[in-house]
Amino acid sequence: MENYAGPFDPDFDLGKLSRAALAVLGREYLLVVHLQDRAGLPQVMARFGTKAMKDVAIEEWMGASPVYTARMQRALGFTGNDVATIFKGIQLDVGAPHQFMDFRFTVTDAHHGEFRLAHCGALMDVEPMGEELVRGMCHDIEDPTFDATAVATNPLAQMRPIHRPPRSPAGRLPHCHWRVDIEADGEAAREIPLTARVRDARVSRVSVEAPEPRESGGWADYSGPFDPDFQLEDLAQPAQVVASGEFCLQGHLLVRALMMSVADRFGEDAAREVANAQFTGIAGLGARRLAAAMAIDGDDPAAIAKLLQLHPAFRPREYVDFHVELDPDGVRCWIGPCPAFEEADGYSWLALLGPDPHAALNAMVRELNPRARCHPCDVPGAQVAWRVEIDSSAEPAPEPPEVQLTAISTGASFVFEQRRPVRR
Secondary structure (H helix, E strand, O other), X not given: OOOOOOOOOOOOOHHHOOHHHHHHHHHHHHHHHHXXXXXXXXXXXXHHOHHHHHHHHHHHHHHHHHHHXXXXXXXXXXXXXXXXXXXXXXXXXXXXXXXXXXXXXXXXXXXXXEEEEEEEHHHHHHHHHOHHHHHHHHHXXXXXXXXXXXXXXXXOEEEEEEEOOOOOOOOOOOOEEEEEEEOOOOOOOOOOHHHHHHHOOHHHHOOOOOOOOOOOOOEOOOOOOOOOOXXXXXXXXXXXXXXXXXXXXXXXXXXXXXXXXHHHHHOHHHHHHHHHHHHHHHHHHHHHHHHHHOOOOOOOHHHHHHHHHHOHHHOOOOOOOEEEEEEOOEEEEEXXXXXXXXXXXXXXXXXXXXXXXXXXXXXXXXXXXXXXXXXXOOOOOOOEEEEEXXXXXXXXXXXXXXXXXXXXXXXXXXXXXXXXXXXX
């Protein structure tokens, strides 16, 4: 199965995809999860102002990134406390989706290195909005969150700018340039209190299982030397499945951190309101990108079912027990009892689902067919269930404003490229 252009498979799992297809899917997961912030943070800013948006963004990434960085190190077998290990973590971080955030790395020695962004998609999104927002992102947010990225590897690591935006002269390349130094006598970075709360959750303890290999070649893990030209195709098929699951978990962890930060400042209702809008915005845009990337053609129930099987909101299956099947009336979906519903505090997208289908579900299916609608249904033993039906006489559903807002990002239309042949 090179992509998912073939027939709907009710028993589909990621392990049925080839290494090449998994690399395409993995890059999409990196980018779609990265774009969650384009769906969520503008909602915070619209309600509570620019300062609140910056404060929430800082806590979101500082709360989640040390947790998921440590997870990825365990999942792909790379350990250490040196600069190369920090750079491996960045290569597998949704904060740095390949090519869209085009990191170029140089390791000087175990304690020193540099990275440059040949292209910064985040800057391309924010730069047209003015210098104040550029400074907010490239100074106020990045200063604390870059160091937090390294905490899981070495608390003594410091990331400091050589140059960064606002760009002077205009159009300067690379977009920014940073050095990374591990100073034995430096002041250790500390986790913020929110990080412990993020870590103390079911999502943080889920283990993504590697399938049996169906294709030879590639690295079983990333325990070997740091490769500045690393791409997902370098990994063996089972390792790619694990990495893809971890990318989706990074998204769930970031949602958790975002909701907790908003709730701490503005209350539970505000956190749910922001998360509802965020979920809807990225659900639609993510579905659009995945359908194109994985060659899911058509507007029929089978195409919709295939798309839902791939959506990162419902992955990994170890966290979200999602099922989809075709029946004579369309598509039936349900989520069984699973860790996603064991988060007692409700800080997750899944906790927003109820008997009436969420707007995010309709945003997903309308990307393939604007006459598709989600309706309540009953599945014995399910936590939530819904049916997707296509009414050819219905008016096409308009694109939700939350999706329109998210699609302002240049990431909405970003095109990945194959930069070098796959290593065998």
